[in-house]
Amino acid sequence: MIRIGKYIEQFINWLTHNFGPLFHAIKQMVEVMVNGVEGLLDIVPAYILIVLLAVLAWRRAGLSIGIFALLGLGLIYGMGYWPQTMETLALILVSAFIALLIGIPFGIWAARNKLVAKIMRPVLDLMQTMPAFVYLIPAVLFFGLGKVPGVFATIIFAMPPAVRLTTLGLQGVPKDIVEATRSFGATRAQLLFKVELPLALPTILAGVNQTIMMALSMVVISAMIAAGGLGEIVLKGITQLRIGIGFEGGIAVVILAIILDRITQSFGKKKAGK
Template sequence: MGEDIRIGRWVEQLVTYMLDHFQPALDAVAAAIDGFGGAIDFVLAGAPAWVLIAVLTGAALWRVGFGFGAFTLGACLLILSMGLWEATASTLGLVLASTLLSLIVGLPLGVWMARSRVVEGTVKATLDFMQTMPAFVYLIPAVMFFGLGRVPGILATVIFAMPPAVRLTALGIQQVPAEIVEAGRAFGCTDRQLLLKVQLPNALPSIMAGVNQTMMMALSMIVIASMIGAGGLGNVVLQGIQRLDIALGFESGLAVVLLAIILDRITQSFGRAAAQARPGRFAVLRRIFPTPAR
């Protein structure tokens, strides 16, 4: 038998090289992410509980309906009564920061992937790697690069949660009917007009499904990221495990479930609305290039 191939050792050497030569760049990235996540956390944690409860309940009433609005109000009051509101607000901040960063990177990457076969082949392989690698593995380089705390938690979550946004954005654009694209080109659409006013409006239901899945995956990863000090409800869950405290573990787990249901239903409603409001096959082109009056 030949000598074993030590891929792990090569990766370790790469990480060490990056730590030795790119520390200023890593510090800049950490500062930017910490500032972004800290600003969201400051707003949510600093707001009185009743304000955030009113916002969530109002969003549920507006987007879903009276029944789900009542459920959201009851769920928020239950979390508040269990003494977990601060941790829930912190978790919501981490989820929003991670989701927004995932979308900032993932949506343009999905568009690029839909428009280039070379990029599609490369990115698909990378996304497969990101989705199948055990989530705990992301925590190791995150801690080595950025230490403990909010920054490595957000970065590990972004890596874990971004693939659905990329895949479903690309899929939505690729599934726009070819006759619409050809009609757009025949009408004289530039590439920019074709993307912004034809392809993206028709792909919006798929894109919103990607947003929903990214947010749900971010919420699931935030609990794991508590192991490296990300904070929020994940820390409470971890405390329950460490102490074998069934009551604490159940209450914190229930708070995570209730928050997930609220966020899932609200974000799903945007996808349904986008599907119902999707313009007819050539309606967008008629708006861009109106037929001159006779």
């Protein structure tokens, strides 16, 4: 009988034993980021933040989405889940930011190097097909319970779309434009930042949208390891068989997901239309 899991356990134990201080430093840094974002969201009164988000949704995605954001966020506040929604939003923003910070450079690297692209393809396939709950296990072993392991698991789960769509966008830049830019003596950095990235931006922004959506789904699951937020409400409804609470938590997640999706989609559409 072949037990791959045994070797994985040994590898994770080796990492936690030899790199404990590194994981502790990462945990403290991520905690500062999450607490900072939560603090900023909590400083603004709920009714002002609701209006600001509704105006943003209206300006970026249209009047109907603006009205939906106003009514939907007002419903969340009325149900009493505003603090949990801000916790979830903070976790999403931090997780998506780190996932994009890592994923986009890897996508650029894969677009530039065929060997890297071949190596990363099966790795990304594994990351996307692995059941989401599995990511919680190493996250807990590295960082314990709380928000930080939730962020760690979310980063791994949400990163693949950023890598894939960045690579796809750069590979889709017309070759004649690239050759013409090179013929004028542009450096590799100038070619990347002034030609390739601007032309690939609509596809990259689609990756940003998908990363945020996947981050939201994983943040909800992370409630199983005490990450808090709306996922905790949903989990309470499941574990205590309280259908009403579970349904309310689910409605709040759906409202937040639709607002984030429409706003982030609008950036890609505006760029593609120009």
